[in-house]
Amino acid sequence: MLTLAPAARAADTVDPAADKAAFQKFFTSKFPKLKLEDFVNGPYSMNEDLHKQWQEKEEFPPYEFSLEAGKEMFSTPFKNGKTYADCFPNKGIGIRQNYPYFDEKEGKVVTLELALNRCREANGEAPFSYVKDDMAALTAYMAFTSRGKPMDIKIPNDPRALEAYQKGKEYFYTRRGQLNFSCATCHIQSPGERIRAEVLAPALGILNAMPIYRSEWSGMGTTSRRFTTCNSQIRGVPLNPQDDEYRNLEYYLSYVSNGLPISGPGARP
Amino acid sequence: MASSIRVRATSNGDTTEVQALIQHPMDSGFVKDAKGEIIPPHFIQVLTFEYDGKPVFVADWGGGVSKDPYVKFAFKGGKKGDDLKVSWVDNKGATDTATAKIQ
Numbered sequence: 425m426l427t428l429a430p431a432a433r434a435a436d437t438v439d440p441a442a443d444k445a446a447f448q449k450f451f452t453s454k455f456p457k458l459k460l461e462d463f464v465n466g467p468y469s470m471n472e473d474l475h476k477q478w479q480e481k482e483e484f485p486p487y488e489f490s491l492e493a494g495k496e497m498f499s500t501p502f503k504n505g506k507t508y509a510d511c512f513p514n515k516g517i518g519i520r521q522n523y524p525y526f527d528e529k530e531g532k533v534v535t536l537e538l539a540l541n542r543c544r545e546a547n548g549e550a551p552f553s554y555v556k557d558d559m560a561a562l563t564a565y566m567a568f569t570s571r572g573k574p575m576d577i578k579i580p581n582d583p584r585a586l587e588a589y590q591k592g593k594e595y596f597y598t599r600r601g602q603l604n605f606s607c608a609t610c611h612i613q614s615p616g617e618r619i620r621a622e623v624l625a626p627a628l629g630i631l632n633a634m635p636i637y638r639s640e641w642s643g644m645g646t647t648s649r650r651f652t653t654c655n656s657q658i659r660g661v662p663l664n665p666q667d668d669e670y671r672n673l674e675y676y677l678s679y680v681s682n683g684l685p686i687s688g689p690g691a692r693p
Numbered sequence: 694m695a696s697s698i699r700v701r702a703t704s705n706g707d708t709t710e711v712q713a714l715i716q717h718p719m720d721s722g723f724v725k726d727a728k729g730e731i732i733p734p735h736f737i738q739v740l741t742f743e744y745d746g747k748p749v750f751v752a753d754w755g756g757g758v759s760k761d762p763y764v765k766f767a768f769k770g771g772k773k774g775d776d777l778k779v780s781w782v783d784n785k786g787a788t789d790t791a792t793a794k795i796q
């Protein structure tokens with residue numbers, strides 16, 4: 425039936441605002457003791473012991489070195505004398521909450537990581553790896569300058585934007601991999617429960633803390649790293665970082681967390 | 694280059710609580726890289742905290758300590774405004790030192 429009139433069907437049913445309300449209501453009723461802004465602390469919001477660990481960790485956060493490196497990189501000019509600040513609105517300060525956004529010229533979702541690499545390439549620099557190190561340091565600094573600002577993802581009145589949103593949503597709920605898990609299996613059905621030694625994070629606010637220092641990685645990772653490792657952990661074949669599917673997924677997942685504060689860079693067990 | 698050591702020391706009049714975070718790869722020598730070649734051991738061997746010219750905490754470390762180690766301890770004494778000196782030496786002879794004012 426889908427094949428008969430996919431466009432018409434999508435236009436009839438896509439309602440991001442209603443999705444967002446339902447999504448947030450699901451989590452606030454599942455965890456009635458938590459305030460909305462608590463969800464950005466992932467597993468640390470789910471469990472009292474972990475919460476104490478986190479508070480102690482925040483006094484001396486493991487992402488500090490990366491944050492400092494990012495700050496330095498951000499202010500260091502490229503070979504041509506320009507800087508990252510020249511590529512972004514408001515000189516790149518306090519804008520993390522607006523990413524990813526839908527680019528109407530291009531007709532696609534643009535994430536912060538993608539925009540940073542485009543900025544590098546436009547200035548004659550080699551792009552960074554999307555998953556860690558330099559990219560994580562840069563996004564860590566940019567997230568830090570936006571801390572506390574509410575996530576503010578816009579979906580313009582453009583059928584392509586709605587389509588990107590809808591595709592991201594479909595990706596989120598589609599089962600894949602040998603384990604036949606969807607993103608929702610862990611992060612909607614089971615937040616707060618354990619998968620082996622890990623406490624699963626709620627999907628709500630999960631991207632607000634990116635990039636993160638994970639003790640399991642003993643290092644920093646970006647949203648791209650989280651997506652690709654999630655896919656391999658369910659024994660699926662990960663896509664390439666910043667493939668359209670991942671950008672759409674990030675668009676959907678960020679939109680439904682609108683209103684929750686940016687808490688990145690974060691630390692996770 | 695920025696210091697590899699972050700340290701914070703706070704005194705409550707009686708004891709001084711010290712926290713430190715050190716940036717170091719701490720390679721054990723038992724791990725292979727993506728090409729299958731062993732990553733040579735590279736770890737901090739001695740970590741020293743000195744107050745008033747005397748060591749208050751000395752750690753003999755090996756390859757079993759995690760990357761970017763974090764240390765927390767307390768010692769008796771230590772006055773606000775005094776210096777606490779931290780230094781480490783690794784197995785390749787590299788070293789770093791930092792000084793923190795006790796708060």
